[in-house]
Amino acid sequence: xxxSLRALSTEVVTCRLCPRLVRYREQVAREKKKAYETFRYWGxxxxxxxxxxxxxxxxxxxxxxxxxxxxxRMFTGDLPNGASxxxxxxxxxxxxxxxPHSIHRRDGLRLVDxxxxxxxxxxxxxxxxLPREIARCFxxxxxxxxxxxxxxxxxxxxxxxFAAVLDLHERLGLTLPRPRPRFAHxxxxxxxxxxxxxxxxAVLCTYHPSRxxxxxxxxxxxxxxxxxxxxxxxxxxxxxx
Numbered sequence: 463x464x465x466s467l468r469a470l471s472t473e474v475v476t477c478r479l480c481p482r483l484v485r486y487r488e489q490v491a492r493e494k495k496k497a498y499e500t501f502r503y504w505g506x507x508x509x510x511x512x513x514x515x516x517x518x519x520x521x522x523x524x525x526x527x528x529x530x531x532x533x534x535r536m537f538t539g540d541l542p543n544g545a546s547x548x549x550x551x552x553x554x555x556x557x558x559x560x561x562p563h564s565i566h567r568r569d570g571l572r573l574v575d576x577x578x579x580x581x582x583x584x585x586x587x588x589x590x591x592l593p594r595e596i597a598r599c600f601x602x603x604x605x606x607x608x609x610x611x612x613x614x615x616x617x618x619x620x621x622x623x624f625a626a627v628l629d630l631h632e633r634l635g636l637t638l639p640r641p642r643p644r645f646a647h648x649x650x651x652x653x654x655x656x657x658x659x660x661x662x663x664a665v666l667c668t669y670h671p672s673r674x675x676x677x678x679x680x681x682x683x684x685x686x687x688x689x690x691x692x693x694x695x696x697x698x699x700x701x702x703x
Contacts, residue, residue: 467510471510488505497528511578518576518616522578522581523580537564547671548671550571552671559571575697577606577610600630607630614664618645624667666692669685
């Protein structure tokens, strides 16, 4: 990790701007889930994770209460069929991760040409952050994007992450089309132009791999695999230019 990203991660981890989220994440860390009662929970905001030279940026919603809020690493340690399970398998299958599992911070996972972050860095009650909590976290996402200077494709996981990505583009000076692009699984947006001194990345949408979506069949593992294979092809075409 670059010194600048490391410094930003330190700021993220020490943030206490949202009283509701601070109370919740720390309560979860104290009370724990029975399956993890012997674990020492992280219980703090979770910084981004991955390759500082990444061309793929994955933006999630927020840490899971007993996933990243427990382990301290984005998309790590979810229960079977949790978000991290399908996500890391899909990224591994497309060559963005060196292994197909993400269990704990010292499990050897390394992202290749990819970086993972989230719209909100603390676990929210019911997985539902409030608009003001998203707004307070938003500057972290902006600064992260500016530091990740090679990003060419962004994959937002779900509607909240997609809205944060569009807000990021606007805040950095891009004029979005009207009406605003609408989220749909598999939708690809090539907005064009330059922001933060770099080409505007393509935005490739997917449903969030939450159990709410995977258990109901709204999102299948093949659907998620296809998204990351498409992201790989987009980057391959970028290389060919």
